[in-house]
Amino acid sequence: MTDTITKHVRPSLQQIKPYxxxxxxxxxxxxxxLADVIKLASNENPVGPSPRAQAAIQAALADLHRYPDGGQLELKKELATYHGVSEDMLLIGNGSDEVISFFCATFVEPGDEIVVPTPSFSEYTFASTVMAGKTVEVPLREGFEYDLNDFADAITERTRIVFLCSPNNPTGTYIRQADLESxxxxxxxxxxVVIDEAYNEYVEAPDYAQGLxxxxxxxxxxVMRTFSKLFALAALRIGYxxxxxxxxxxxxxxxEPFNVNHLAQVAAIAALHDEEHIQLSRRVNSExxxxxxxxxxxxxxxxxxxxTNFVLVDTxxxxxxxxxxxxxxxxxxxxxxFFGLPTWIRVSIGLPEENERFLQALETTLHRLRTTAR
Structure with missing residues (x-):
């Protein structure tokens, strides 16, 4: 019986590798x-969520019996003012992952192509494959740097979307303003051209290309942004x-209707205006x-x-x-x-004591592995 049902599963799903x-x-x-464990794996903000966001969530708990604002009107209003754009230029998703899937569901028919960097965020390929699209991978150059000429050369008549992750995950490298304009x-x-700027708020380079x-x-x-990284609302899943x-x-x-929950919306508005939390998060990351x-x-x-808030290092x-x-x-x-880099690791930047603990553990580990290999 099971085989009879599964034979109708769309063939494109056979190609999907779970995240x-x-x-x-x-x-x-x-x-x-173990009782004492630290996580430096998912590029989370170690400072934790904004106190204002936490207070906003507490205040909103009494409204959990109500459906959220399906149009995210208040959040769009705040984001429009924050970025200097009109509200009809904004679309809010249940995390950036959902926004990526929106783009592919809108533009990709079976056999159509998307162009992506490699290594990079796997969700671009996932969303395209769900729609039976083809992913054209463009390898980054030496030092994992972008050469956008390679991307231009990869475009064909079947190309519908070019996804550019800048700064890029997992490499931390970025696209320069002059290069993107050309x-x-x-x-x-x-x-x-979809520019995934999930780590935009951490950028220090003066020649970084601002998609906006x-x-x-x-x-x-x-231009894609998220509240999961610097704004530290990863658990609430909200991107735009x-x-x-x-x-x-x-x-x-x-x-989908009501795709972003109420707590995420009120927390995002509060976090957007918590300048003290923003500056603290940037300082902790930079140091x-x-x-x-x-x-x-x-x-x-x-x-x-x-x-970004992580570092790629070759062990x-x-x-x-x-x-x-x-x-x-x-x-x-x-x-x-996972990224096709068998000797590299990606470590998120943590609090000072977490960074020191990681470095000490890494030193001990590398000494043991190198000694064993001799």
Whole structure:
């Protein structure tokens, strides 16, 4: 009976590889019998959520019997003012993942193509594959740097969307303003460029390409942002896109009613205006980044300078073994095998004491693995 039913499953679903999230702290505690575990695997803000956001959630608990605002009108109003755009340029999703799926559901027919960097965020391929689309991967250059000429060359008559993650996950590298402007001049007018700026608020580089500036100049781009990273609302799942009104109008047609819950909406509005929390989060990240750099230099490890809240570092040994060893020491990171980088690990920037604990555990691990390999 089961075989009879499953033969009608759409063939494109056979190609999908499930997303593997960072291992939860509770799982490690239970599996390894550890009480003290730190998680530096999922690029979460170690400062925690904004006090204003927490207060807004508490105040909203009495309204849980009501459906949320299906149009997210108050949040759109606040975001429109914050970014200097009109409200009809905004679409809110249940996390950036859902926004990515909106784009593919709107523009990708079976056999159509999306162009993506590699390594990068796997959800672009997932969303396209669900729609029976084809993913064209463009490898990043030396040092995981973007060369947008490679992306322009990859575009065909079947290309519908180019996804550009900047700063890029898992590499931390970014696209420069002049390069993006030149790229947009080269591509066909009917290709949508979606710029995933999930880590935008952490960027320190002065030549970083701000997609919103190019959108305001009339370029055919859609800019994605999220409340999961610097704004520290990952558990509530809320992301959004800013694009031309005509694009938003069509993409909105594939959005489910009430897709963003009430607590997420009120928390996002509060977090957006908590400047003290924003500045603290940036400072902790900037200082932590430099502490990790110093530690990697001391250990003689190659790492990629980052514009995000994580660092990609080459351990020179099997990253799965590094992952397991650190796990036994109560430190959760991401091994690079998932990204096709077998000797690299990605570590989120934590609080000072977390960064130091990670570096000490990494030093011990690498000494043991290198000694064993001799």
């Amino acid at each position: 593997i999230p960072g291992k939860p702290i509770a799982d490690v505690q239970r599996e390894l019998g 790229f947009l001049q080269r591509i066909p007018a009917d290709v949508l 500036d190019l959108l305001k100049k009339g370029h055919n781009v859609a 896109t800013i694009a031309k009104p005509e694009i938003v109008s069509f993409v909105n047609r594939v959005r 932590g980044k430099r502490a990790l750099y110093a530690g990697f230099d001391r250990l003689g490890l190659r790492y990629i300078p980052t514009e 020179g040994v099997d990253s799965k073994e590094v992952f397991q060893s650190l796990l036994r020491k109560g430190v959760i990171i991401r091994d690079g095998a």
